Each structure stands twice: as C-alpha cells, then as structure tokens.
Amino acid sequence: MNPFASNQSKVEPLVAPCLGRVENIFIKRDDLIHPIVSGNKWRKLKQHIAFAETQGKKHLVTFGGAYSNHMVAVACAAAVLGFKSSCFIRGDELQYQSNHYLRLAKLYGMDLIPTERTAYREGKKQLYETHFAHKPEAFFIDEGGAGELGIPGVSEIIAELDFIPNHIIHASATGTTAAGLLTGMEQNPEFKNTILHAVAVLKNTPEQQSKLEGLKLPVAFNVVTGFEFGGYAKSSKELMDFVSEFISQTGIIIDPVYTGKALFALKIKIETGEIKEHESVLFLHTGGTLGIFSDAFLSAVGN
Numbered sequence: 001m002n003p004f005a006s007n008q009s010k011v012e013p014l015v016a017p018c019l020g021r022v023e024n025i026f027i028k029r030d031d032l033i034h035p036i037v038s039g040n041k042w043r044k045l046k047q048h049i050a051f052a053e054t055q056g057k058k059h060l061v062t063f064g065g066a067y068s069n070h071m072v073a074v075a076c077a078a079a080v081l082g083f084k085s086s087c088f089i090r091g092d093e094l095q096y097q098s099n100h101y102l103r104l105a106k107l108y109g110m111d112l113i114p115t116e117r118t119a120y121r122e123g124k125k126q127l128y129e130t131h132f133a134h135k136p137e138a139f140f141i142d143e144g145g146a147g148e149l150g151i152p153g154v155s156e157i158i159a160e161l162d163f164i165p166n167h168i169i170h171a172s173a174t175g176t177t178a179a180g181l182l183t184g185m186e187q188n189p190e191f192k193n194t195i196l197h198a199v200a201v202l203k204n205t206p207e208q209q210s211k212l213e214g215l216k217l218p219v220a221f222n223v224v225t226g227f228e229f230g231g232y233a234k235s236s237k238e239l240m241d242f243v244s245e246f247i248s249q250t251g252i253i254i255d256p257v258y259t260g261k262a263l264f265a266l267k268i269k270i271e272t273g274e275i276k277e278h279e280s281v282l283f284l285h286t287g288g289t290l291g292i293f294s295d296a297f298l299s300a301v302g303n
C-alpha cells in the first residue's frame with residue numbers, strides 16, 4: 001500500500017579526508033530513500049499519513065516556508081499515495097514560479113496558498129480552521145511534520161542499524177528527528193552507551209534542548225551549538241568550501257542548510273578530540289538534496 005514504507009536505507013563507510021579522519025566513520029543514507037523527498041521528512045510523515053488513512057482522510061494540508069523540504073515531501077507523498085494536498089506558504093508575495101521548491105510542489109499537484117507573514121505567525125491552527133474546518137476529508141499536518149506522530153517513523157532508524165556506534169550525529173532544526181532517534185535508542189538497550197549529537201542548524205538551541213530533555217529518556221544526547229553559521233539557511237565561504245570539498249571527495253551530495261553544517265561540526269569534534277580516534281561515528285544523512293540548487297551555493301561553487 002505504502003510505496004516508501006519498506007525503504008530501509010543502507011549504511012556505508014564514509015571516506016572523506018576533509019573530516020580529518022577516514023577510519024570508523026559510517027553514513028546512513030536516508031538521502032537515498034527518495035530522490036526528491038528528504039529521507040528525514042519521509043520518516044516523519046510516515047505515521048501522519050498512516051493515521052490520515054485510518055481516519056479516511058483524503059486531503060493533506062500543511063505549512064512551510066518558501067524553501068521547505070517538508071512541503072515538497074508532502075506534495076510528492078500525496079501524489080504517490082493518491083491524496084490531494086495543500087500548503088500554506090509563508091509570504092503572500094510567493095507564487096509557484098518563485099523557486100524550485102514551490103515549482104516542484106506545484107508539479108506534484110499541491111495547491112499552494114501564499115499567506116501573509118503575520119497571519120502565518122499568528123496561528124497555523126487558525127488558518128487551518130478558517131480554510132478547512134468544514135472539509136471532512138482534510139487532515140492537518142504541522143510544519144516540518146512535527147509532533148508526536150513524527151517521532152515513531154524516525155525511531156525505526158535505530159532498529160535498522162546492525163552495529164552500535166559510539167556517536168550518532170545529524171542536522172537538527174525542530175528536534176523531532178533527534179527525539180525519534182533518542183526514542184529508538186531507548187527502545188533498543190544495546191545503544192545505552194551511544195551519544196546522540198543533534199547539530200542545531202538555526203539559533204534555537206534552548207528550545208531543542210528543552211524539547212529533548214522533556215522526553216525524560218535515559219539516553220545520552222547533546223544539542224550542538226556554534227554551527228549555525230549566522231542562522232537558518234545562512235552560510236559562509238568556509239562552509240561552502242567545505243561542502244564542495246566533501247562532495248568532491250565522496251560523490252555524496254550534501255547541502256549548506258542542513259547536512260553541511262552537521263558534517264562541519266563532526267569535523268571540528270574530530271579535530272578537537274571530543275570524538276576520540278578509537279570511537280566509531282554514524283552520520284545520519286537526512287536528505288535535503290534540493291538545497292544544493294540555491295543561487296548562493298551555485299555562485300559560490302568554483303570561486
């Protein structure tokens with residue numbers, strides 16, 4: 001029924017000299033779950049969609065910024081699974097021609113609803129109520145696939161692993177992916193000595209920290225701060241150069257918004273000895289390939 005449900009992603013050795021070490025680093029390729037949908041967004045959506053199906057819902061309604069991997073993921077999943085889809089887009093000046101994320105969402109058949117920023121900020125539930133409360137087939141999915149239903153799909157990543165790394169590291173924004181990984185670690189007690197490093201890609205470390213502490217799980221984690229590069233989707237020449245170098249050394253596409261920042265943090269943790277030479281590391285590639293096609297990145301490559 002669900003064409004993505006059985007997609008376990010593979011783990012492979014990660015040989016990238018730019019990380020400062022090539023031994024004992026592995027990468028879980030959730031970027032290969034789907035060429036367009038970020039693996040992480042798919043995992044978070046999985047239970048939302050399963051729940052929508054049990055409720056007989058036929059129309060997925062969600063929210064996102066102009067460069068939202070989640071929006072594209074919902075649009076694609078809806079097209080594959082036979083749902084209608086709509087998305088409130090932050091910014092009433094936007095249209096589908098504005099960028100490649102919006103264009104893809106539109107191609108997948110999503111109805112885009114450009115929304116004035118204040119209204120967007122003031123309440124998604126309110127927007128949903130106004131436009132969809134009277135439509136029994138509609139199903140609310142929060143921005144980014146956040147919420148309780150986002151967690152179980154991600155927790156499956158841990159059960160798929162056939163080795164026990166000392167460290168797991170990944171890009172973190174809302175903390176939902178991190179919450180799923182910690183839940184998986186708690187459910188699989190062999191991971192009791194593994195440490196999760198959730199690298200904050202925007203300046204919201206306290207919120208992420210309290211969200212994860214709130215889970216009250218007996219597993220070790222830290223929200224890694226200092227690798228925001230100025231904030232969400234902000235960047236620097238150093239980061240762009242690192243992303244280019246990594247891609248040229250591995251053939252694996254990463255982006256400057258999410259995975260590039262998390263891998264940069266890994267490089268520094270290796271450099272400073274916080275991650276020790278004999279310790280094994282699993283980097284979770286969360287996807288986000290579309291981020292590589294940003295104008296900022298395209299103009300930086302080759303300079």
Ligand SMILES: *Cc1c(COP(=O)(O)O)cnc(C)c1O
Pocket residue numbers: 038040041069070144171172173174175176177178258259286287288289
């Ligand atoms: C959304 C996203 C993340 C962050 O996931 P959260 O669950 O919000 O922390 C990480 N990587 C990629 C590629 C993403 O699209």
